[in-house]
Amino acid sequence: MQEIESIINQLCEKTKKDRYEIKKMIEDKQVKFKHQISEIAAAKIIAKELNIELSQKTKKTTNIDEILHFPPGTPDVSIIGIVSRMYSPLTFNKTQGTGKVQHFLLADNSGDVRIILWDGMVDLVNKLNLEIGTIVQIYKGIVRMGKSGEREIHLNELSSIQSSLKENHEENLPKVLERIETPDKIKIENKNKEIDIKGLISSKGEIRTFQKDNREGKLLPFTLSGEKKHVKLIAWGEKADEFTNYNIGDELLIQGSVLKINREDQPEIHVNRRSLVKVISKNNKIPEGAITTNLKMNIQSSDRTISNNRAGEKETVNLIELEQKPYSKIIVRICFVDQARSFTRKDGNIGHLIRIGVYDSSGSNVLVLWDEKAQEAETWTINSIIEVSDVYLRDNPRGGKEIYITRSASMKIIDENGNQIPNNIPIIPINQLNRNWKIASISGKILDISETREFTGQKDGVVGQVRWLRIVDKTGTIRVVAWNDQVLEYDSLQLDELIQIHIASIQIQEGGLELHLTINSKIESNNNFSQPLPEWAELSNIIVPEFPSQGFHIKEFSRTTTLNLDLEDPYVELRARIKQLGDREPYYFACPKCSQKISDDFSDSAQCSSHGEQKPIPKLRIPIVLDDGYGTLYTTLFSPTAEILTGIIERNLMKIDNFDELTDKIKDSILGRDYIFQGILKERVVGEPPRKTWNFNVRNVYNPNTVYEINMLYDKLEEEES
Structure with a gap:
């Protein structure tokens, strides 16, 4: 079909006749030869009679990202790409009989586009046996606007499509087979999107019917298994009938399914009439631990609410x-x-x-x-x-x-006998607080206690109070916040006192985790501990925790170098040496209420723009230059990070007479040492003339863990080799 279309286009161009006239000339020529010649032969005879030399060159192909900007109705689109997803062919009623339509996705390195096939083109594609990974060339496609507002390429009887040799184009096209997911590696970010998934049927239910909008529907539940994990699969409508032909042990590739998150916050694969199912192999061994019993499901007639009665004895877990x-x-x-x-x-x-x-x-x-x-x-x-x-x-x-x-x-409530559950909630090291928990108990030494601050609620306008303390153990530090009447709990506490805080609520903030007191919380001092003081809580000074911290922070920090800093991933982690201190002093004199600088020295009083006359207090502000072997990065450390790194407590700065000695102490404690720094990267403009540089806001600092670093290096080498 590609060759005849190329000849017709050339005849139209060189004779200045329209397409209808050229097609009529070809048909007349075939009639003259009593249809003993093909369309191509007839067109070539006409070209020879008109002294027209036909070119064998085909039209230049277009990248997908360019097509996505073409106006709807653009004709004669040619493209080379790789099939990234196939859909089931569908039939529909039209004025005279029925029609057929089928979709597939085509990809190149610039993007993906949906290809729509109509009627005879559907049969042609079936003969070509297109599947994921097939490279094709398309000619004479038409750009249309899809229902979703995105561009599509439609093919009809005037279009052509053919398979292309892999060796000619494979290296310039994406590796679409790597996009196929499995139950072991489902990407939750694809929620409510179409995905392709491969796995073994490990359990199979029975067709169930339900009523929705006065119509009867049906579904069939399955379990699809990978090597270690399983996912629930539901075939809807006519796909439920199709799935009755598949059996436990069949390995399937399901294209165009939809990833849903059910009411139990678990992934669920929905297969609809457009999804295309291919049996890869049969009679496979089910992975150990897979569910192989039949699934029973209850359908509520008011909607598609489904509850899965998971049969069998449940495993008891911590x-x-x-x-x-x-x-x-x-x-x-x-x-x-x-x-x-x-x-x-x-x-x-x-x-x-x-x-x-x-x-x-x-x-x-x-x-x-x-x-x-x-x-x-x-x-x-x-x-x-x-x-x-x-x-x-x-x-x-x-x-x-x-x-x-x-x-x-x-x-049910059960007896104490045989259950090894402690009588008190376990005390957890600070760096092992888990963001998947909602409550916890900790123990440590009080580093700081804030003043009580009043605030006005944004929604109800009610005036409230808030106060916090910061405690430390051998693994890290954390802030514990009290609200309203609970701020009085802090009145009896002293700096450097060892305490235990029970049943505090874990809250996720931008910088990490906080503990908040609730009506169920309890604070114990060292005179009335209900549990023995853990080993990690007994410390005489601050210790820099060892990397990595277990699940403590809300953001994932990506290990990088100063050569590869990028604002697209601003939460970064660097292993670097503190090369030198910056030019500024590693301290300043601040308002005790807002921590803003109000004085250049330790004066009796100074004016704060927000809080009036205040007695300035010294605060740590340590400018440092980091060197990771690839380059340098300037940053400034504030408390609590500065306190953790140097072991210097800010409140003790009030007792210092000679601040020059403080600078020397800071240099002795941190210069030339390697640490793991985690923080947020931003761009800033400095100097004259203006130039761009990085602002690295350090949130956490750790001592390197040699074993962990070696293992991470091995993992990186294995990844590069594979």
């Missing part, structure tokens, strides 16, 4: 294992029971909610129960041990994860 092993069973002790709350739902029904603090030897969290389960739990008491099945972690809107249960979950 709280710390729950993220990797959802829908397991936990045995935990209760540390608090909040008052149950009732509310009115949008449909007018009354709902019930209760939050229960629970812990085991591995950690602690909050169990959230609704409706009947919430009412059942109102009779539970502190220190009771409960067994709860079918539990999983779910994001809390305010940060962190809490424990939820499925509709088929079971709950």
Whole structure:
């Protein structure tokens, strides 16, 4: 088809006739020869009779990113690309009979575009056996506007498509096979998007019907397994009928499925009529631990709400294992029971909610129960041990994860006998606080206590109070915030005092984690500890924690070098040596309320623009130059990072008579030493004439972990070799 179209285009161009006239001339020539010659032969005879020399050159192809800017209706589009996804062919009714349509995605290194095939082109593509990874050339496509507003290329009887040799184009096209996901590696960022996934059928349900909008629908549930993980799969409508032909042990490639996140915050693959399913192999061995029983599902007629009654005995796991092993069973002790709350739902029904603090030897969290389960739990008491099945972690809107249960979950109070759960919530090292938990207990020494500050609520205008203290153990430091009446809890505490804080709420902030006191929290001083003081809490001074910190910060910091700094990934991690101090003094004199500089020396009073006359206090502000072997980077350390790195407590600066000695002490403690720095990268303009440079806001500092660094280097080398 490509050759005849090329000849017709040349005849039109050189005779100045329109396409209809040239096609009529070709048909007349075929009639003259009683249809014993092909269309191409007839066109070549006409060209020879008109003394027209035909060129064998084809039209220049276009990159996809250029096509995505063509106006709708642009004809004669030619393109070379690699098939990145195929869809099932569909039939539809039209005025005279039925029509056929099929889609596939075509990719090059500039992007992807949807190709739409109509009628006879669908049959042609089936003959070409197109699949993911096939390289094709398309001629005479037409640019159209799709329903989503994106450009598409439509092919009809005037268009042509043919397979292209891989060796001619493969190196210039993306590796689309690497885009195929598996149950082991599902990218949650593709939620509600189409994906291609490959895996083994490890369980199979039965077709179920339901009513929606006065129409009957149907579905068929499956479990698709990878090497270690499994994902629920639901085939809808006519795909449910198709999936009855597939069996446990079949390896499938499913193209154009949709990744959903179900009500239990777990990924779920939905297969619809456009999805294309290909059997890769049959009778495969199911991975160890895969679910191979039939799935039973309940369908509510009002919508497509589905609950999976997971059969079989549940594995009992510790709280710390729950993220990797959802829908397991936990045995935990209760540390608090909040008052149950009732509310009115949008449909007018009354709902019930209760939050229960629970812990085991591995950690602690909050169990959230609704409706009947919430009412059942109102009779539970502190220190009771409960067994709860079918539990999983779910994001809390305010940060962190809490424990939820499925509709088929079971709950009961059990005896103490044989359960190795401590009587008190475990005390955790600061750098092992987990952002997947909601409550925790810690122990350490008080470094700083703030003044009480008043604030006005933005929503209700109510005036409140807030106060914080900062404590340290051998693994790190953290701020503990008290609100309103709880600020009085800090009045009896002293600097350098060892304390234990029980059942504080973990809050995720921009710089990392904080602990907030709640009505269930309790503070103990060293005179009345209910638990022995952990080894990591007993320290005489600040210690720089060893890298890496376990799950402590909300942001992931990417290891890089000064050569590869990039604003697209501003949360960076550097291993660098402190080469020298900057030109400024490593301290300044600040307002005690807002920490803004108000004086050049240790005077009796100075004027703050926000708080009036104040007695200035010395604060650390250490300018340093970092050298990672690839280049240098300038930054400034403030507290608490400056305190952690130097071991100098800011409040003790009030006792210093000679600040020159302070500078020498800082140099002795940090110059020439290697650390791991984590921080946020920004661009700034300095100097005259203006020039751009980096501003590196250090958030965390650690001592290098030699074993970890060596392992990371090995991993990098293996990745490069593979």
